[in-house]
Amino acid sequence: MTQIENPYADEARERWGNTDAYRQSQERTARYTERDWAEIKAAGADLNERLAAALGSGVAADDPVAMDLAEEHRQQLNRWFYDCGPQFHRSLGDMYVDDPRFTATYDAVAPGLATYLRDAIHANAARAEG
Numbered sequence: 181m182t183q184i185e186n187p188y189a190d191e192a193r194e195r196w197g198n199t200d201a202y203r204q205s206q207e208r209t210a211r212y213t214e215r216d217w218a219e220i221k222a223a224g225a226d227l228n229e230r231l232a233a234a235l236g237s238g239v240a241a242d243d244p245v246a247m248d249l250a251e252e253h254r255q256q257l258n259r260w261f262y263d264c265g266p267q268f269h270r271s272l273g274d275m276y277v278d279d280p281r282f283t284a285t286y287d288a289v290a291p292g293l294a295t296y297l298r299d300a301i302h303a304n305a306a307r308a309e310g
Contacts, residue, residue: 200262200263201261201262201263201264201268202262204261204262204263205261205262208260208261208262209260209261220256220260223256224256227249227252227253227256228286228289228293229289230249231246231249231253231289231290231293231296231297231300232289232290232293234246234249234296235290235292235293235296236290241296241299241300241302241303242299242300242303246296246299246300246303247300247303247304247307248304249300250269250273250297250300250301250303250304251304251308253269253297253301254266254269254301254304257269257272266304266305266308266309267305267309269301269304269305270301270302270305272301273297273298273299273300273301273302274298276294276297276298277294277295277298282294
C-alpha cells in the first residue's frame with residue numbers, strides 16, 4: 181500500500197483532524213495502492229479537462245452539463261475519500277476560490293476554472309436540495 185506524498189498533510193491534520201471526513205479519508209487512503217492513486221489522478225485530470233472544455237465553450241455554470249460535471253466531482257470524493265453531501269461540497273467549492281493554492285491548481289488547467297467549478301458546485305447543490 182502506498183500513500184501519496186502530501187506537502188499539506190500537517191496543515192490538513194491541524195485544520196480538519198477532528199472531523200469525520202478527515203478520519204474517513206485517512207482510513208480509505210491508507211489502503212490505496214499505487215494503481216489506485218494513478219486511477220484517482222487520471223479520473224481527476226479527465227474531469228478537470230471536461231470542466232475546462234465546458235468553461236471554454238461557454239457552458240454556463242448553472243447549465244445541467246456543468247452541474248452534472250460538478251456532481252461527478254462530488255461522487256469522486258464520495259468514492260475515494262469521504263462522504264460528501266451537497267452542502268459539504270458547496271463549502272469545498274468555496275475553498276477552491278478562497279484558498280489561492282486551490283485556485284492556482286484549477287486555474288492552471290484553465291483560467292477561471294476554480295470559480296467556474298465553485299459556481300457549478302453551488303448550482304448542483306441547489307438542484308439537489310430541490
